[in-house]
Amino acid sequence: MATLDNTSLHLPVENPEAEDFLPLLGTDYVELYVGNAKQAAHYYMSAWGFQPLAYAGLETGLKDRVSYVLQQDKIRLVLTSPLKPGGEINQHINSHGDGVKAIALWVDDAEKSYRETTSRGAESFLEPETFEDENGKVKLSGIHTYGETVHIFVERNEYNGPFLPGYREWNPHYRAEDTGLRYIDHMVGNVGWNEMNKWCEFYAKVMGFAQLVSFDDKDISTEYTALMSKVMSNGNGRIKFPINEPAEGRKKSQIEEYIEFYNGAGVQHMALATNNIIETVTKLRDRGVEFLTVPATYYEDVLDRVGEIDEDLAPLRELGILVDRDDEGYLLQIFTKPILDRPTMFIEIIQRKGAKSFGKGNFKALFESIEREQASRGTL
Template sequence: MATENANYPGEKIFKEAKDFLPINGTDYVELYVGNAKQSAHYYKTAFGFESVAYSGLETGNKESVSYVLQQDKIRLVLTSPLKKDGPINEHINNHGDGVKVIALWVEDATKAWEETTSRGAVSFMKPEKTEDEHGYVVRSGIHTYGETIHIFVERRNYKGVFMPGFKAWKTDFNPAPTGLKYIDHMVGNVGWGEMNKWCEFYAKVMGFAQLVSFDDKDISTEYTALMSKVMSNGTGRIKFPINEPAEGRKKSQIEEYIDFYNGAGVQHIAVATNNIIETVRDLRSRGVEFLYVPEVYYDNILERVGEIDEDLEPLKEMNILIDRDDEGYLLQIFTKPVLDRPTMFFEIIQRKGAQSFGKGNFKALFESIEHEQELRGTL
């Protein structure tokens, strides 16, 4: 399954995937934010990202400013507008800070655009070549759920720091990394009855396969429920779970998200680590807040998941969840929302062979989320 080299071409492991659109990995994730300079400081300080590249007034960009951050194979682009009005302002006004672009690294951005638009994708941008003294990049793009877009990035002929229009961003303040390696998966929340539509989109338009499906019997508590399906490309490098609300006694976390985000969007980014105990301990010391799971969760956990390599005490101390499937086990934990609106958050995950998504933890996790919703008055 996912390895430390998860963002590089690999063997096809999900045979059902058509894979007419070969994807090497996630190129970058771009968030539209109200203050890119301060957001960049947060992701550096709290999560251990490093300064990479910059675009703004100093590079001739009069419309917006972008800071590029990286940790191992995870690349974030934080973008803010420099003028009033315009599409970036409108996006922030409607959604708050949030993911606008999930950029996918491909060998041929023109072919990627042709393959997807010929199968029904709505074009966001036709193939466009930009160049500077370091070579050239070709990008194209399509619309997906909500106002989220996929940009296909072809960079095999580019040797610069990020892409044309950016310059190297050097800073004196460069905190140590926290052990985050690559993006394991990214989860989208969509509206009532829209999950199958978008799963069919990823199957038909992008050649993905459905890995797993969870219904409201799998993901429910006394009060709330949701449904989810996981779509993946053939190598497993790109995995997109899609969630929709299900009927429950009270408002589910998906409904809360859609209410505050004003529509469908990226709910969370799952990032992998090779040592979740060290990573979470480091993140906590830097101010990252995580969901709390009651101690009773650990009382019989080893009876449910079997033998694990780690000592249970530090997992319990850090509130890290454990689950097992036929291939192995995984360790996972979820941050509280990293924005003022209760929308986007991060998952930290360490896979020890498991290919699944922590089904055995859903009840404990969602009861913890409901506790947070109760504090917000939105349950």
């Protein structure tokens, strides 16, 4: 089985304010409910360089759904579609379009994780249950979070199969070259008016997270729109969840647009890390992935603002990659346009060169770019 990093002991402390009564080893997988999993899988393979890993459907005894599992380094995506009308998956797609249903977290003890979170007020989604096949056993449990999103706790130290019991190895002829994506850096949730603090408190109380950083409407605003954001993180820093809410502005913000088209709170974007953002973005762009662009004037003074960097400025300018610096280093980042028909989910590509922050110096240029896209859609 292609596995994540198996180091589960003595994880470094990145966020000492976190209580960390819920040890999390990393993101196990992200499951999206989609209208056509077969075609979505081809998109993430051909455009993004994900590799086929596992499959479950009619051929494996499932009668109501089909799932394709893709992997690139430590990132696992599960794409699930319904096989019959009615039911929860269809309802989710009808309401939200394609979108993230589950953020699965890799743990040593799924039962303890369930007990710790539900005893602190989390609503149960899946009581602890053990699933077995000829490759061993996996214990799963789960809780609800914002909107219809859930967290699944995955205990898999006694399993050697391709993904989970009930899945078989998926080995099609077609395999695209990977694009250098390495792991999930963070996942951002959009919530409604005045709900940011509620969900930040949820992660603090229920999961032992602590706030890394916060941004108010003075940090994240343009002439027209504004939003607020707080970043919650567990102790070892492997799980980081920024939570966004709208703020008052002259026009409709990107958060309001998201909530309108997603029909509620949900995952706005995944930030995927790379060790060479120029190479990764070049490959993605050549395969048809569309990115937001910033005016050429952004690059006229970027080095005055961020100081010396290792990269040549020319390819960053040509690709539209943004740069920002904090006390510990700098980062490079770029954001796709929405990757779905609804203007909801997008993907960020990020390369950290020591920086622990999230690109505050780029917010104005980025959100002005998003506003130009909103204006083209008639939703600003």
